[in-house]
Amino acid sequence: MQQDTVLVVGGGPAGLAAAANVNSAGYKAVVVEKEDVLGGAPILSGYAKLVPSGEWAKDAIGRMVKRVEDDANSTVHKSAKVEKLEGEAGNFTATLTNGESVQAGAVVLATGFTHFDSINKPEWGFGTYEDVLTTTQMEQMVGSGKIACPSDGRVPERVCILLCVGSRDRQIGREWCSKICCTVSANLAMEIKEISPETDVFIYYMDIRTFGLYEDKFYWKSQEEFKTKFVKARIAEVTASGDGRLLVKGEDTLVKRPIIIPFDIVVHAIGMDPNADNPELSQVFGIGLEKHGFIEKAEQYTNTCGTTRKGIYSCGAAYGPETIDDSIAQGAAAGGRAVADLHALVQKAG
């Protein structure tokens, strides 16, 4: 009976949406998640309030997790990976690392992304100075309800967020825009100011890409209501000032002058890398990767949920940097497409 089952790899927003859609069509979903909790990056990295809903990640994603876990047609394997996949569209057998075997007619790869590791941009101080953080760490700080310098616990007078860390940077082989960091950073600036009104937040940018409806809701609002200052500059390095603060060095490209500005906390707006497991996933599932290392789409317009292998679908940040909302939409689409193709297969055979 594998033709009534869809194997969903990855239990983040996209995978949970795929599984829910498979279930709602009356099909069975088997979710395989390598970590020991469902929810994906928003839960694993401890995001605070999500863009654009403003809802806490644990509440919003929690509902998605509950919807899948409560469905009798869903089976969840946590702390497990797919080790081997045999068969073809309509008749796959997957062997999991926990020893289980799953029969499924289709596979949805909702394997997401890996956060850029700021260690790969050493000149910007991450890993060297305690008060240099990533956006995910800052999200966690916001979640804790207190803004303080990790080094000595003082309330920061000034925080700066550096955009495009691990994005749009040929030097380190990241030639893509991670799409959501501008909006997330504007949102983070507002959250910091909300918790700590005496802290001034600066955002260092080369372009601001708060696309679509994020423009006024995040970019404008952070400027107009929360007095976030946007500085157009290229950053060279982050060093220590000697008096416990950090110095951000670079060039203000509008004023055409070098800058060395003291800050208390420096935040890296880290981008989205292809999932570090993608080479392995490519081998196990026999699918192609596009030139940046994300999963390759079958066809841009007529098979948007497909991969280079029939019967295997993908969605969300596995295809490239993606927002949570669009990952959910794509996950739902991939689940739907998998079910539709299985249905057609059964009709044809019957």
Next chain:
Amino acid sequence: MAIHEKALIEDERLQQHDELVVDGVDVSGHWNTMIAPRTVRDYDDDFETKIQTYTGAENVHRCWQCGSCTNSCTMYAQNVQFNPRYWIYLTRLGMKEELVKDKDIIWQCVSCNKCTNICPKDVKPEGVMKALAHWMEEEGITEKTPSSIFDEEFADQIYKTGRIEDGKVMQNFFKKTGQPLLQEWLKVFVFRMMKHLPVKHLMAMGFNTIHTPRTKSWGKTGDVLKSYVREQKEAAHG
């Protein structure tokens, strides 16, 4: 090493020495010219708020640097150094030194308001230009404008006497702005008045200019008024 962007070296940063020793090495002669660094080392966090206290500049924090103001600017068409977008950016970050460098052109805004009409974020750049010009005047960075001098003379007379004497306002205004007391138009004006011989009126004017009467029971009203105006100014601009 060749200097590629000579335009970025302002004269005031050139330091020439007749004799110069750097780290124990005598570099007098050919290497005697040094250029002071142009690094920005801090922002003045309060400056934007300060400028926002001037009428018209309240929305300066909304600017996202699109450049529509400069692009539409009447003055920019005359002089590309006249760049409202740039001054708004400097205001936002509190780069006062950079702003002061342009003190001799910021006031040239002709208030055509094309910038204000085109601004997608409703920053009202014209208001910002006026605010900056006023701030510079109040800080003594630029000289007082004739209109400020006129206003002061006008207010001073009110404080003192509770009234103004046209002739005296004019006389002192011309004096303070270094203009000849006997203006051509004034001659024509007086001459035409004489033709109608309003002797009584002319005598009254002449008398008042010398005598300076006060409004009845003006008492300390002027002092009170003066301190009220000062308080209002301080409340607005700190």
